[in-house]
Amino acid sequence: MIYLDNAAGSFPKPPQVARAMAESLAEYGANPGRGNYRLTRRTAAMVESAREQAAELFGLSDSSRVIFTAGATMSLNLAVQGMLRSGDTLLLPGMEHNAVSRPAAELEDRGVIRVRQLLADREGYPRLNELERELRAPQRPALLALTHASNVCGAVAPLDEIAALARQRHVPLLVDAAQSAGLLPLSMRRTPLSLLAIAGHKALYGPPGIGLLLVDETADPRPLISGGTGSRSEERRQPRDYPEHLEAGSVNVPGIAGLAAALAFVREIGIEELCGKAMRLTDRLAEMAGNIPGIELYLPQTPRPRLPVLALNIRRRDPAEAAALLDSRYGICIRSGYHCAPAAHRALGTMEEGCLRFSPGWFNTLQEIEQTGRALAELARG
Ligand code: PLP
16 A cells, blocks of 8 residues: 555554554543542643643644643634634735635624635635735734645645734734645744644644644634633632633543653654655656646646645546556555636636545655556556
């Protein structure tokens, strides 16, 4: 089997991730913050240390503002629903995942907010002049939600430039880093962001079911859910203190243990090395695919920042059929269709049929890529 769907969820996971999860279940995983005996104290220490690791990796000074969620979708829902109020405008630059577009549409349909949806350029990058115009408009948006890197074609938005513009105009910036966290350096200390949404199970190599929302001091979203926190239990309302303000209910202890091991793995190998290897594999596949007649690649004409995600179509072949053949004939696992991001397909011009997406990761080899290139050549020949 050749697994090339790391943008959906990395596989395999580093063995230490599975070990840390199993250990939390077998040896200590009591409910942190819900009692004061040695097992809860040990679990709480692990959870707080994971929070500190995440704060350190993503440059957030106050680790209590690292919120554990069930994944990037929940982080983004928390941010969008928690930040916007009646009559607000949400600005979307054009490569959004449904994890942003759908909560936005829901609020819009209920008449709570207005969504200003821009179209990214044909290569999947935000149009900066339009974005700037919207940010400078007299009735500026109440939130800008930016996809840092596209899960469809890997295009990386110029985050520093956009963050500077947003901060200048006092517009809070929510960054969807589901794809980029673990592959690109991200520091809330260096780049003025308000909210950073992260998936644990993609390029951080953590387990599914765990994500993060990092909240800068300039932002204070309303909770998405309320409930027990193990603190201030006599109060009627959700406590104002972080992280409890945004983190109701028992936390996902094995998920957090796995994520902590994954963050240590990322730190040990290094983001540059992780991205560099996956990018070299992606570039090799792009080179092979580019030489195959009948294959259309969705790549920038001139070099622009990208992540290890390659989008393409084989002419005369439906993407779903091509993906099924890659699996059944060659054991190659990839994703086809719209990848939950219709806005991106509108920009790339692939709205009719979607596309095939290949996303190599740290555990892939050059040999696997060469095999995939040959399989593509056979499929394109018919
Ligand atoms: N945003 C982007 C850009 C994504 O690629 C994904 C997952 O595919 C998500 C959000 C949702 O992430 P999760 O699966 O962690 O909920």
